[in-house]
Amino acid sequence: GENVEQHPSTLSVQEGDSAVIKCTYSDSASNYFPWYKQELGKRPQLIIDIRSNVGEKKDQRIAVTLNKTAKHFSLHITETQPEDSAVYFCAATPISSGSARQLTFGSGTQLTVLP
Amino acid sequence: SQTIHQWPATLVQPVGSPLSLECTVEGTSNPNLYWYRQAAGRGLQLLFYSVGIGQISSEVPQNLSASRPQDRQFILSSKKLLLSDSGFYLCAWGRWEGAHGYTFGSGTRLTVV
Numbered sequence: 001g002e003n004v005e006q007h008p009s010t011l012s013v014q015e016g017d018s019a020v021i022k023c024t025y026s027d028s029a030s031n032y033f034p035w036y037k038q039e040l041g042k043r044p045q046l047i048i049d050i051r052s053n054v055g056e057k058k059d060q061r062i063a064v065t066l067n068k069t070a071k072h073f074s075l076h077i078t079e080t081q082p083e084d085s086a087v088y089f090c091a092a093t094p095i096s097s098g099s100a101r102q103l104t105f106g107s108g109t110q111l112t113v114l115p
Numbered sequence: 116s117q118t119i120h121q122w123p124a125t126l127v128q129p130v131g132s133p134l135s136l137e138c139t140v141e142g143t144s145n146p147n148l149y150w151y152r153q154a155a156g157r158g159l160q161l162l163f164y165s166v167g168i169g170q171i172s173s174e175v176p177q178n179l180s181a182s183r184p185q186d187r188q189f190i191l192s193s194k195k196l197l198l199s200d201s202g203f204y205l206c207a208w209g210r211w212e213g214a215h216g217y218t219f220g221s222g223t224r225l226t227v228v
Binding site: 032091093101102103105108 | 147157
């Protein structure tokens with residue numbers, strides 16, 4: 001099955017700086033890569049996603065890049081703000097799972113933005 | 116629009132007591148449904164998933180069970196809780212047409228004492 005590794009596990013940045021979180025996946029059949037943000041005590045919420053036919057996607061201050069050859073994808077947050085502090089999860093899913101499709105999650109990154 | 120409801124929000128139960136957590140989805144039919152647990156720390160552990168009524172797949176052997184009595188209802192149960200069952204339980208539904216991934220419920224914080 002799919003295996004997703006995520007680094008770093010913790011990341012502290014100064015407000016206004018950029019943050020980058022990286023993930024690698026093992027199954028070359030994976031074609032969908034979402035990123036979730038989970039604030040303390042709340043549910044994970046989708047913030048951005050990318051499909052395997054796209055190399056980069058942006059939404060305001062966040063962007064995701066995908067390198068299919070190397071099987072890794074990254075989340076980039078620019079001009080970080082204190083409200084960006086949260087745990088971020090990457091995930092991947094292969095097309096081969098059919099109706100039982102499920103996401104495989106990375107282990108999470110605790111991002112702290114220091115004021 | 117689709118919504119997912121999960122309850123209760125918090126629960127404190129003694130060791131050995133039963134458990135029933137409920138999750139319902141509105142605005143969609145035949146969703147894929149999932150139960151996840153977050154123990155101390157950050158990881159999301161998949162417990163069960165279901166692709167249809169009465170169809171349950173278990174990912175991790177434990178003293179929990181799941182049932183799907185109706186198309187949009189997913190229940191997590193235990194006959195006797197253990198201390199190690201404490202955690203944050205999340206229900207999710209998946210929509211794969213157009214690759215929209217998961218939408219999570221608001222979660223249940225379970226403390227077994």
